[in-house]
Amino acid sequence: MSRSSRIPIVLCIDVEPDARILGAQRPTTWHGFPLTWDAIESFRQQLSSATGLTPHVNWFFRMDPQVQLAHGSAMWVVEQYSALVECIARTGDGVGLHVHSWRPHERQGWIADYSSADWIDECLDLSFAAFRDAFNAPCRSFRFGDRWMDQRTMSQLNSRGVEVDLTLEPGFDDASFYTASEVALGTLPDYRDVPTHPYRPSLNDFRMEDVARESGIWILPVSTAAARPPWPHRLYNRWVAKRPSTNLSTALVSLSRSTFRDVIDRVLDRPHPHLVLTLRTGAATVPRYAARVDANLTALRTHPEAARWAWTTPSEAIQLLQE
Numbered sequence: 295m296s297r298s299s300r301i302p303i304v305l306c307i308d309v310e311p312d313a314r315i316l317g318a319q320r321p322t323t324w325h326g327f328p329l330t331w332d333a334i335e336s337f338r339q340q341l342s343s344a345t346g347l348t349p350h351v352n353w354f355f356r357m358d359p360q361v362q363l364a365h366g367s368a369m370w371v372v373e374q375y376s377a378l379v380e381c382i383a384r385t386g387d388g389v390g391l392h393v394h395s396w397r398p399h400e401r402q403g404w405i406a407d408y409s410s411a412d413w414i415d416e417c418l419d420l421s422f423a424a425f426r427d428a429f430n431a432p433c434r435s436f437r438f439g440d441r442w443m444d445q446r447t448m449s450q451l452n453s454r455g456v457e458v459d460l461t462l463e464p465g466f467d468d469a470s471f472y473t474a475s476e477v478a479l480g481t482l483p484d485y486r487d488v489p490t491h492p493y494r495p496s497l498n499d500f501r502m503e504d505v506a507r508e509s510g511i512w513i514l515p516v517s518t519a520a521a522r523p524p525w526p527h528r529l530y531n532r533w534v535a536k537r538p539s540t541n542l543s544t545a546l547v548s549l550s551r552s553t554f555r556d557v558i559d560r561v562l563d564r565p566h567p568h569l570v571l572t573l574r575t576g577a578a579t580v581p582r583y584a585a586r587v588d589a590n591l592t593a594l595r596t597h598p599e600a601a602r603w604a605w606t607t608p609s610e611a612i613q614l615l616q617e
Contacts, residue, residue: 299602300602300603300604300614301562301567301568301569301599301602301603301604302568302569302603302604302606302610302611302614302615303349303568303569303571303594303603303604303605303606303611304352304460304514304568304569304570304571304605304606304607304608304611305351305352305547305571305572305573305605306352306354306437306460306516306570306571306572306573307330307334307351307352307353307354307572307573307574307575308354308356308392308437308439308572308573308574308575309324309327309330309353309354309355309356309371309392309575310324310356310392310394310574310575310576311324311356311361311364311576312324312325312326312575312576312579313576314476314576315403315404315476316360316364316396316403316404320364320365321364321365323374324371324374324375324575324576325578325579326574326575326576326577326578326579327371327375327378327575328375328378329575329578329579329584330573330575330577330578331378331381331382333578333584333587333588333591334351337349337591337595338351338385340595341595341600341605344595344596344600345600345601345603347601347603347604347605348386349605350385350386350387350388350605350606350607351387351388351605352387352388352389352390352435352607352608353382353387353388353389353390354389354390354391354392354435354436354437355371355372355389355390355391355392355425355428356371356392356393356394357369357371357372357391357393357420357421357424357425357428358393358394358395358396358417358420358421359396359397359416359417359420360394360396360397360404362420362424363398368420368421368423368424369424369427369428372428372429373428388435388607388608389429389435390433390434390435390436390437390460390608391421391422391425391433391435391436391437392436392437392438392439393417393418393421393436393437393438393439394406394417394438394439394440395407395408395413395414395417395439395442397413399477404477405477405478405479406439406440406476406477406478406479406480407478407479407480408440408442408478408479408480408481408482409479409480410479411446414446414447415450418447418450418454421433422454432454432455433454433455433456434455434456434457434458434609435456435457435458435459435460435607435608435609436451436456436458436459436460436461437459437460437461438459438461440478440482441461441462441463441466441482441483441485441516442461442480442482442483443459443461443462443483443500444483444500445498445499445500448495448500448511449497451511452510452511456511457511457512457608457609458511458512458513458514458608458609458612459511459512459513459514460513460514460515460516460570460608461513461516462485462488462501462513462515462516463485463488463515463516463518463544464485464486464488464489464490464515464516464518465485465486465488465518465520465542466482466484466485466486466518466542467484467485467486468481468482468483468484469482483501484501485501487501487502488501488515489503489515490515490517490518490561490564491515491566491615492512492513492514492515492611492612492615493512493513494507494508494509494510494511494512494513495507495511495513500513512608512609512612514570514608514611514612515570516544516545516570516571516572517544517545517557517558517561517568517569517570517571518542518543518544518545518557518561519542519543519545519556519557519560519561520541520542520543520560521541521542521543521553521556521557521560543556543557544557544572545557545558545561545569545570545571545572546571546572546573547571547572547573547577547586547587547590547591548573548574548577548583548586548587548590549586549590550586551586551589551590551593554586554590554593555593558594558597562599566615568611568614568615570611573587
């Protein structure tokens with residue numbers, strides 16, 4: 295099959311603590327990481343047998359101040375799961391950074407602080423240094439937590455040598471989606487006009503494409519599409535999570551099966567089809583989410599277009615799309 299007929303698929307797996315909010319008892323293990331690895335390895339073998347393709351996924355490691363404070367080392371996950379990290383290296387999978395801005399707070403425990411440029415700088419400094427020490431290589435792929443980004447941070451990523459950022463989720467407005475149980479400072483960007491295709495960002499506004507720019511960082515947006523969630527999910531968002539109502543969904547592998555199918559089908563109907571999927575390792579520790587992940591990976595493996603898909607790294611995906 296010619297390269298030009300391949301459809302790039304980039305699966306971003308965020309390797310992080312099982313629970314989104316850390317309590318007083320600091321976790322001693324991230325159960326979701328090895329469980330997710332097992333699920334991906336099973337999927338990899340089944341897809342390879344069915345299509346003859348060797349799929350690669352991408353692991354984005356948390357190495358930020360929250361990890362350092364909770365575990366004593368920003369590199370804790372790489373040190374604790376060194377054998378597993380070596381397995382990832384042998385497969386040829388991509389590795390990158392996934393940074394959150396959780397900050398310790400005397401009364402609240404943790405707050406997601408996106409309001410302080412100095413704190414964001416501290417999160418980036420620590421994470422990039424830990425990544426280089428852990429992998430003996432610079433970070434080339436990056437995802438900020440909670441789809442947050444600003445112009446200053448994007449410029450820093452570019453100056454640090456990041457080749458591809460995979461943070462942005464096109465179509466979402468600037469309404470906060472933080473749940474009632476979380477405390478956050480700052481606001482989310484308005485992504486309603488962000489392109490859905492890979493692009494080099496303007497130096498004045500990272501949400502706009504600069505077609506004349508020939509070097510520097512690429513933005514590979516996460517796949518999003520209009521897909522009405524099932525009614526239990528809508529009720530949960532409205533009454534429990536207190537999130538704003540929206541029919542837009544991110545291509546999250548732990549979505550309900552019907553919503554996930556709607557999202558990927560609509561994304562693949564676009565010109566120059568490709569998929570950027572996301573999955574957090576903590577999903578593997580919740581039975582209903584783990585069941586969804588298994589079902590959705592099966593749907594991807596048995597999709598009518600599966601033989602055309604190139605499960606690859608962000609940089610390779612951009613090269614395929616340019617061709």
